[in-house]
Amino acid sequence: MKNVLYMVVPCYNEEEVLHETAKRLAEKYDSLISRELISPKSRVVFVDDGSKDKTWEIIQELHNSQEIFLGIKLSRNSGHQNAVLAGLMTVRKMCDMAITMDADLQDDINAIDEMVQKFHEGYQVVYGVRSARKTDTFFKKFTAESFYKFMKVMGADVVYNHADFRLMSARVLEELSKCKEVNLFLRGLVRTLGFKSCNVMYERGERFAGESKYPLKKMIAFALNAITSFSTKPLKLITATGLFTSLASIFAIMWSVIVKLTGHAKLGWSSTVCSIWFIGGIQLLGLGIIGEYTGRIYEEVKQRPRYIVETFIDGQNE
Ligand code: UDP
Ligand code: MG
Numbered sequence: 001m002k003n004v005l006y007m008v009v010p011c012y013n014e015e016e017v018l019h020e021t022a023k024r025l026a027e028k029y030d031s032l033i034s035r036e037l038i039s040p041k042s043r044v045v046f047v048d049d050g051s052k053d054k055t056w057e058i059i060q061e062l063h064n065s066q067e068i069f070l071g072i073k074l075s076r077n078s079g080h081q082n083a084v085l086a087g088l089m090t091v092r093k094m095c096d097m098a099i100t101m102d103a104d105l106q107d108d109i110n111a112i113d114e115m116v117q118k119f120h121e122g123y124q125v126v127y128g129v130r131s132a133r134k135t136d137t138f139f140k141k142f143t144a145e146s147f148y149k150f151m152k153v154m155g156a157d158v159v160y161n162h163a164d165f166r167l168m169s170a171r172v173l174e175e176l177s178k179c180k181e182v183n184l185f186l187r188g189l190v191r192t193l194g195f196k197s198c199n200v201m202y203e204r205g206e207r208f209a210g211e212s213k214y215p216l217k218k219m220i221a222f223a224l225n226a227i228t229s230f231s232t233k234p235l236k237l238i239t240a241t242g243l244f245t246s247l248a249s250i251f252a253i254m255w256s257v258i259v260k261l262t263g264h265a266k267l268g269w270s271s272t273v274c275s276i277w278f279i280g281g282i283q284l285l286g287l288g289i290i291g292e293y294t295g296r297i298y299e300e301v302k303q304r305p306r307y308i309v310e311t312f313i314d315g316q317n318e
Helices: 018-034 055-064 080-090 111-120 138-153 169-174 186-193 216-230 234-259 271-304
Strands: 006-009 043-048 069-074 097-100 127-133 162-169 195-205 311-312
Touching: 006 018, 006 055, 018 043, 018 055, 018 111, 043 055, 043 080, 055 069, 055 311, 069 080, 080 097, 080 162, 080 169, 080 186, 080 311, 097 111, 097 169, 111 127, 111 162, 111 195, 111 216, 138 216, 162 169, 162 186, 169 186, 186 216, 216 271
Parallel strands: 006 043, 006 097, 043 069, 127 195
Antiparallel strands: 069 311, 097 162, 127 162
């Protein structure tokens, strides 16, 4: 049976959680292997995304103590999405299925059983979906849920409340490897690949230790990437706004001519100033949105590597 599972776990400054995550994953693997759900050749791959703390030393230590742990070190911090992709692309030919999961144990590892089960039932993609966010702060919950709703309004096809906890078959990974975009938004990208998929529900827990590596700045950048990579609605909105203001200006002109002709022409500066600000604002906003897209086209045409693997300890040469 084809059942080699590789887990890809991106880690950025995760020294506080790694030991515990590794311990729990090793237990999970033991139980899955003993039930013959996965092969004993299955592995856990930690991707060190240019951490500044002891993350890489811990990964090496884990690899030396237990053969199920492998490690990939990226040459610098490339961001969560790129770290996940680096892991997946490095191991895709060694496994039959891969699961991506955060290092902080916020995703329930007990959902892995059901994900693997679904893979055996013939599903190629299994999305881990958060059924509740009881432990998230109000701010995180609000921003995250607004994000999913906004994406929907923008016409991008994403699974509501699904982050990057997901199983993909080797076949799907092969297709994913053909997508060369630099501005990565994996949740949307995997969706566009198609294949038979299903959801597995789980409750999102609290970060085991340490702080979120996603400050507001990174969250905004992430959301912007998501929208611009999967929707051209903002561009269409500019056209619609332009059309609307042009029509409105025709009425404004007619009105001012009537006022002039009827001799009530005390046309002060307030109306002029207001319209200058209004039109100026809309124009700048429009330019800004077009700029966001153009900037991304610029990044895409350069085709720079999305990540650089500095070291891969794959346990083959020992
Ligand atoms: N992460 C990463 N590179 C980064 C930022 C985060 O690899 O530049 C990893 C991080 O170590 C964690 C996962 O991505 O395993 C999700 O990050 P985090 O838990 O901080 O995000 P949150 O759950 O708060 O959205
Ligand atoms: Mg987290």
